[in-house]
Structures are given as C-alpha cells and as structure tokens.
Amino acid sequence: MxxxxxxxxxxxxxxxxxxxxxxxxxxxxxxxxxxxxxxxxxxxxxxxxxxxxxxxxxxxxxxxxxxxxxxxxxxxxxxxxxxxxxxxxxxxxxxxxxxxxxxxxxxxxxxxxxxxxxxxxxxxxxxxxxxxxxxxxxxxxxxxxxxxxxxxxxxxxxxxxxxxxxxxxxxxxxxxxxxxxxxxxxxxxxxxxxxxxxxxxxxxxxxxxxxxxxxxxxxxxxxxxxxxxxxxxxxxxxxxxxxxxxxxxxxxxxxxxxxxxxAPAKPVTAKKAAGTKATRTSRTKAAPAKKAEPAVKKAAPAAKAAPAAKVAPAAKAAPAAKTSEKAEPKAAPATKAEPKAAAAKPAPAKKAAPKATSAKPAPAKKAAPAAKAEPAKKPAAAAKPAPAKKAAPAPKAEPAAKPAAKSTAAAKAPAKKAAATKPAAKKTTRTRKSAR
Missing domain, CATH: 3.40.50.1820 (Alpha/Beta hydrolase fold, catalytic domain)
Structure with missing residues (x-):
C-alpha cells in the first residue's frame, strides 16, 4: 500500500x-x-x-x-x-x-x-x-x-x-x-x-x-x-x-x-465555424492577416484578392473588441465567409480579378491596383460599403458564441433532472435496516 x-x-x-x-x-x-x-x-x-x-x-x-x-x-x-x-x-x-x-x-x-x-x-x-x-x-x-x-x-x-x-x-x-x-x-x-x-x-x-x-x-x-x-x-x-x-x-x-x-452539437458547430488555426491565432493582431491570405488563395488563386482579406478583418476586429476577448475567435469566421462570398463571383472564369473589380467603379484592369491603394489610405468602412453588407453573416457568428454560454446552463439543468429521476429505492430500503 x-x-x-x-x-x-x-x-x-x-x-x-x-x-x-x-x-x-x-x-x-x-x-x-x-x-x-x-x-x-x-x-x-x-x-x-x-x-x-x-x-x-x-x-x-x-x-x-x-x-x-x-x-x-x-x-x-x-x-x-x-x-x-x-x-x-x-x-x-x-x-x-x-x-x-x-x-x-x-x-x-x-x-x-x-x-x-x-x-x-x-x-x-x-x-x-x-x-x-x-x-x-x-x-x-x-x-x-x-x-x-x-x-x-x-x-x-x-x-x-x-x-x-x-x-x-x-x-x-x-x-x-x-x-x-x-x-x-x-x-x-x-x-x-x-x-x-x-x-x-x-x-x-x-x-x-x-x-x-x-x-x-x-x-x-x-x-x-x-x-x-x-x-x-x-x-x-x-x-x-x-x-x-x-x-x-x-x-x-x-x-x-x-x-x-x-453538451450540444451547438458548441461543436461553433468550433467548426471557427475551427482553423487562423481563428485561434486571431487573438493576436498581426496573425489574422497572415492566416487569412492562404484561405483566400485556396478559394480564388488571384493574389489580388488578398487586400480584401486584410480589409475584412479590420472591419470585424473592432466589434469583437467591444464585446469580449472570447468573441474575437467567433467573429473571425466572418473573414472566411467574405473570401468565400468573394470567391463565388470569380469562380466562373480565371479572370477573377476583373470581375472582382467590376463590383466597384467602372470596369478597368487598373481597378485592381486601386483596390490596394484604397484600403491602405481610407478606413475599412469607407473603402468598401459593399463588403460591409456582405459582413452581415458576422452577426450569425455571434449567436454561435451565445449558445456556448447557454451550454453550461444546459449542462447544469439536466443534472437536476437526473436528481429527480434517480431512484431512491436503495436508500429507502436500506433506511429501514435499523436493527442488526
């Protein structure tokens, strides 16, 4: 012993x-x-x-x-x-x-x-x-x-x-x-x-x-x-x-x-939505931009789509900071949603860059460089009003965080049900064994 x-x-x-x-x-x-x-x-x-x-x-x-x-x-x-x-x-x-x-x-x-x-x-x-x-x-x-x-x-x-x-x-x-x-x-x-x-x-x-x-x-x-x-x-x-x-x-x-x-599938779905190394490292300010670029390259090989990834995290970072530190990893999936939405338009042809720029002012091949210049000098909100509307999925990411909070309460609630259903027969029977 x-x-x-x-x-x-x-x-x-x-x-x-x-x-x-x-x-x-x-x-x-x-x-x-x-x-x-x-x-x-x-x-x-x-x-x-x-x-x-x-x-x-x-x-x-x-x-x-x-x-x-x-x-x-x-x-x-x-x-x-x-x-x-x-x-x-x-x-x-x-x-x-x-x-x-x-x-x-x-x-x-x-x-x-x-x-x-x-x-x-x-x-x-x-x-x-x-x-x-x-x-x-x-x-x-x-x-x-x-x-x-x-x-x-x-x-x-x-x-x-x-x-x-x-x-x-x-x-x-x-x-x-x-x-x-x-x-x-x-x-x-x-x-x-x-x-x-x-x-x-x-x-x-x-x-x-x-x-x-x-x-x-x-x-x-x-x-x-x-x-x-x-x-x-x-x-x-x-x-x-x-x-x-x-x-x-x-x-x-x-x-x-x-x-x-x-322990619902809700927390699991939340993790799937956030679940890349990019979202885990998004607590650091520099990391999201580095991790967002490969995701854009996989969705659309056009290298010019990268500035859009840089602009989108900037727009999402501010709301996340106002809510809580934990909200940042959940808000990060919005950056993925935007590249995928952007990739949906370029997908029909390899000339993705011209079509991406066509969503902005008059179609021109020089419009893509303009996209680089605009995010650098102007605020994200002023630079791309259209992506801001596409960022609407981001509020859906926040509800994903709220179920996680509810999950703890949900985990406790069933415990009380378990108490109600726990058979008392054993103790009741043994309680009556009062004499030896």
Missing part, C-alpha cells in the same frame, strides 16, 4: 498541517480523526486495515487530516469566540486548501466523500451539509451533532452553522441544497450501546430533519451491543462503504452521460 505524509502551512489556520495519503487512485475520501487526534489515528486504530482491500484495489484513495480540536471544540475553558474562530478556520481550511490538494493528488475532478467517527463524524457531516457542491457524500459514524454539547447554552451565528441539529431543521424547503442532498450519498450510523447516548439523541434529530425536508438519507441505528469504539466503526465502514461507492459511481456515470448528451 502506498502511504505518504504531506505537511504544508495552512493560510487559514496559520500553522503547519499534515495529511496522510493512502493509495494512489480511486474515489477520494477525506477522513477526519477522532477528537484531538492527528492524521496517524486511522492507521493506529486499525481503520486503514479495515479499508485495505479498497485502497489496494484502487477503489478509494484515503486522505486523513490532522485536527485542531484542542484549540476549538475541546477547549471548554477558553474564550468561546476564539474557539469558534478556530472551528470555522478549520472548516475553511478543508474547503479551500484540502479539497484542491485532493483533486491535484487524485488527478481527477471527482467530488470527495467525507467520513469520520465520533467528533470526526461531526466535522464530516458539517462540511458535507454546508458544501454539497464540493462533496459527493458522507459516512458519519457515532457523531454528536449538537454544538452546545461543547459550548453549553452559548451560541453565535458561526457556531450555529457548525451545529447540524440547529441549522438543518431550519433549512427552507425550497433551498437549492435540498436537490443536491438528494443527488448525494448520506449515511449516518450510531449504536445503542455504551457511550452512544449523545450520538443516538442527535442522530434522531438530524434524521427527522432530513425526513421533513424530503432528503433521502440513510440514518441507521445498530443494536444495544454496539458501543462507541473502533472495532464497531471498522465493521460499519466495511458495511456502508461498498454501498456509498456504488451509488457515487452510478451517479457520476449518469452525470457524465447527461453532460455528453446535453
């Missing part, structure tokens, strides 16, 4: 924090230690061995964190405001520093699962409930979810949002997180044996809140012989982990399929 310890300075906590990494690939799992423990506790108490097959098999990659509980939750004699600041700083550390590190080390964009036992389960559930956009699910074992167990009757806004028994029942039924909760895997488990009283009490409150909100969470209660201790947590993680991974992988597959289905 690959194991390494990574230590880095946390900007949120202002101190060095260590993360133990087990495994090289698989679904990322962020594990919170028990109260006051450090990143070695999962290995020390046999939890890594309990998940060994999943780690060695490349099904999960485990990231175990250090805690700062001694300065926050456990410091009962300290200043409450300072204690809560440490708790919130740790939460921010997880979201802003640990999650990016996990994505980088895991080499994927998979949303991590969170897990923990005892106070670690409290951290795991709080992180998941507050940021379901960052995490795919949670396995919380024997957690206590009432912050007042550590703070008595004292409460402020920051502590409120670290106390699930307080903020979860007050969550509005139309809150956007409700939909996200139902597209995630939520498992809470507690025994009914020794030292499980607080976990049992608070899990029931959280369970009731989930039911009231219509959230399909699996809150399980094991027997009276199940104590608040490592041997039972090892059995519980072996029991729940396959289910959570299976559901996470299924949902991820649905998500990818939905994104592929709705």
């Amino acid at each position: 690959n194991r390494e310890t990574v230590t880095a300075h946390s900007k949120n906590l202002g101190k060095d924090m260590s993360i133990r990494v087990y495994g090289e690939s698989g679904w990322p799992v962020i594990a919170f230690p028990i109260q006051d423990a450090m990143s070695d506790c999962y290995e020390q108490f046999g939890m890594v061995d309990a998940m060994k097959d999943y780690i060695d098999g490349g099904k999960i990659q485990l990231f175990v964190l250090d805690s700062v509980d001694a300065e926050g939750w456990s410091d009962r004699g300290g200043d409450n405001v300072l204690r809560v600041k440490v708790i919130e700083a740790f939460y921010n550390y997880v979201c802003e520093e640990v999650v990016p590190f996990v994505h980088e080390r895991n080499s994927s964009d998979l949303r991590p699962l969170t897990m923990g036992c005892s106070l670690g389960a409290t951290h795991a559930l709080v992180a998941f409930l507050r940021r379901p956009d960052l995490f795919q699910g949670v396995i919380a074992l024997s957690g206590g979810y009432d912050a007042q167990f550590f703070f008595g009757d004292w409460m402020n806004t920051t502590l409120y949002f670290n106390s699930p028994v307080h903020f979860l029942p007050n969550t509005p039924h139309d809150h956007p997180y409700i939909d996200l909760y139902n597209r995630r895997e939520i498992v809470l488990c507690c025994g009914q044996g020794a030292w499980e009283e607080e976990g049992l009490r608070t899990e029931h409150i959280v369970d009731d809140a989930f039911r009231a909100l219509g959230v399909n969470a699996w809150c399980d209660y094991w027997g009276t012989d199940v104590d608040h201790d490592w041997p039972w947590w090892q059995k519980q993680v072996q029991y729940f982990l396959p289910y959570v991974l299976d559901e996470a992988e299924k949902y991820h597959a649905e998500e990818v399929a939905e994104a592929a289905k709705n």
